[in-house]
Amino acid sequence: MTDPFRILPPTARLLGAGLLLALAGCVGAPAVVQPTGYGSTCFAGTYTCQLGQQVPVGSQCTCPGLGAPSFGAVR
Numbered sequence: 001m002t003d004p005f006r007i008l009p010p011t012a013r014l015l016g017a018g019l020l021l022a023l024a025g026c027v028g029a030p031a032v033v034q035p036t037g038y039g040s041t042c043f044a045g046t047y048t049c050q051l052g053q054q055v056p057v058g059s060q061c062t063c064p065g066l067g068a069p070s071f072g073a074v075r
Contacts, residue, residue, distance in 0.1 A: 044072025 038054040042061035047070045049063035055074050062069040 039074045041075060042072055043075050044070035046070075047072070 037057050039057050040051045040054050042049050042051055042063050044061065044063040044065070047063040047065055051061060051074070055061070057074055059074045060071065061074050062071050064070075
């Protein structure tokens with residue numbers, strides 16, 4: 001019986017083995033964070049500000065800062 005991988009050049013065999021090893025590390029699914037409710041307070045670093053409406057918790061938001069807006073999340 002002949003080795004079916006014998007016809008591949010050595011570099012192709014190494015690349016195939018590397019690909020299999022790289023894919024072996026990918027286990028599971030990405031975590032999806034579901035909003036647990038709604039909030040109107042934006043926490044952006046040292047700044048905290050109130051938003052004009054209720055938005056899902058964990059959403060991205062901005063608070064006016066000194067010179068430039070600060071980016072954060074709703075909690």
